[in-house]
Amino acid sequence: MKSVVTVDSFKTLQTTSSLCKAAKVTRGQLRLYEDEGLISPQSRTEAGYRQYGPDTQDRLKAIMHLKELGFTLAEIALLLSDRDNGDIDGQAMVRLAGEVLSKIDERIAA
Numbered sequence: 001m002k003s004v005v006t007v008d009s010f011k012t013l014q015t016t017s018s019l020c021k022a023a024k025v026t027r028g029q030l031r032l033y034e035d036e037g038l039i040s041p042q043s044r045t046e047a048g049y050r051q052y053g054p055d056t057q058d059r060l061k062a063i064m065h066l067k068e069l070g071f072t073l074a075e076i077a078l079l080l081s082d083r084d085n086g087d088i089d090g091q092a093m094v095r096l097a098g099e100v101l102s103k104i105d106e107r108i109a110a
Helices: 007-012 016-023 027-035 056-068 073-085 090-109
Strands: 050-052
Touching (some): 016 027, 016 050, 027 056
16 A cells, blocks of 8 residues: 655655764664664655654664663664553563663673
8 A cells, every 4th residue: 555645744754864864873774773663664755765754763862872771672672662552661661671781780790
């Protein structure tokens, strides 16, 4: 099924290039996050170019921040999935953050 893009929504869509510049990520990172299901284009042009919605830049910033904190892409995917579904479990997040902190401590000790 083809996405229909109105003129107003087209103005808010970003190309891969503009999104990468704005979010300070590489095209490779963008593709990796797409392959891992962390982000997805809102639509594609007739030529097949990806177009990303206005919220994708904030999502990329959140992914980068979580990576800096030591979360794996799999853990980030779980957190984002919970957020997308509105099912954020505070206790589970605290447990996950504790596990990440333990891994960091182990790496420092090694």
